[in-house]
Amino acid sequence: MSFNIGLSGLFAANKQLDVTGNNIANVATTGFKSSRAEFEDVYSATKLGTGSKVVGSGVRLANVSQQFTQGDISSTGNVLDMGINGSGFFVLNNSGSLSYTRAGTFKVDKDGYVTNTDGTSRLQGYGVDASGKIQNGMLTDLRIDTSNLAPKSSSAVSSTINLNSTDKVIDQTVATNKFDPTKSETYSKQFNTPIYDSQGNQHEMNQYMVKTSANTWDTYTLIDGRNMDGSLPTNPVPSTMTFDSAGKLTQISTPVTPPTTPPTSTISNELKVTNWVPGTVTDGVWKANGASSNPDGVTIAMGNTTQYNADTARSIPVQNGYATGQITNLTIDGSGVLLANFSNYQTKPIGQISLASFTNEQGLQAVGGTAWKETYSSGIPGYDSPETGSLGTIRSNSLEESNVNVTNELVDLIKAQSNYQANAKTISTQSTLMQTIIQMT
DSSP states (O other): OHHHHHHHHHHHHHHHHHHHHHHHHTTTOTTOOOEEEEEEEEOOOBTTBOOSSOOOOEEEEEEEEEOOOOOOEEEOSOTTBEEEESBOEEEEEETTEEEEESOOBOEEOTTSBEEOTTSSSEEEEEOBOTTOOBOTTSOEEOBOOOSOBOOBOOOEEEOOEEOOTTSOOOOTTSGGGSOOTTOGGGOSEEEEEEEEOTTOOEEEEEEEEEEEETTEEEEEEEETTBOTTSOOTTSOOOEEEEEOTTSBEEEEEEEOSSOOSSOOEEEESEEEEOSOOOEEEETTEEEEOSOOOOTTOEEEEOTTEEOOSSOOEEOOOEESOBOOBOEEEEEEOTTOEEEEEETTSOEEEEEEEOEEEOSOGGGSEEOSSSEEEOOTTTOOOEEEOTTSTTBOEEEETEEEOOOOOHHHHHHHHHHHHHHHHHHHHHHHHHHHHHHHHHHHO
16 A cells, blocks of 8 residues: 555646646746645545545645736837736637637737737638727727828817906007908917818918907907808908907807898807818919818817916917828727827727636636636636726736746745655665565565
């Protein structure tokens, strides 16, 4: 019996050496999770019990369990290198067969799909619709679309403006003071804003502020030298802004064209530019370039205009149009959203990474390539976006290192070696006893 006990001990020590050696061999493997050999003692027993003085029959390997503790996150500078800070697994699809990994060393294949290192499996996530909205629920192969971003015609402009209440009044009833965009003395301040047509061509919207009386300012809005209604500015028609004694805007009045008797006005905190057709003015003649403006015109929000005793100034204007954009780089945020950045300063989501979670991670089956497969013991996976529930955060430009602690593994090597020697001594001692008994016969 002692021989068998010693042999079981040798086998257990050898398995412990194997597990420890495998951990040390993978100390530099991205996303690797260390394993631990777990043993249990063996007793010979009947169904009626073992009695009170039963000697054990040795040891056996109960399980080799992987330890899914967090590995260190190290920076790499490669945007498609991703580490998971927290729980969860990347989902990979190889011709319909799903596997799960913590190794975020991804690349792009010739078709633009995000794949693992050897290019055999595609990273799974959520796609986007035409407006760039993430479509959660259905996993799909993530693909980086490098096509140009189509232009968008401007339909809204907003900014914060202050008009100096101490500016001098310009009497426009005097012929020499009549507004003329070519003469700076006929207006108090000029603001320029770029806007875009349907083909992404840039146009200049100029706003000229003229103080006509106390608490009253006229605003002339020209686009490429044309009036708000698209006509040439032979007799530009202003909108009138009225302020109260505290310097707050009370209304904007824009006369209707053609005027009626008595004149009627549209009163709001917005200006509306309608019917402007992109083109150029050459020798006083307007020539369209084939593009079109936004069909609803351009709304200019003026509600944040004030009249205080401070310099006449405007914040950086915000408008929603842009030219054609070419993709310049890719960024990935903590929630796994892939954001394409374009040359026209626009950012567009092109997908979102999905993470998988399991009730029992140690029930997963290791299949090599730093990947695991679902088993009955692990339970079915749950899919969701990063930072949802207990799922971790995506760290782009980084990788999760192996969670192997080399110091602990070297100590385990010494322990396994000692265990092996001790069990070998058990067999050697039993052999000596057997020789003594044989010599006595």
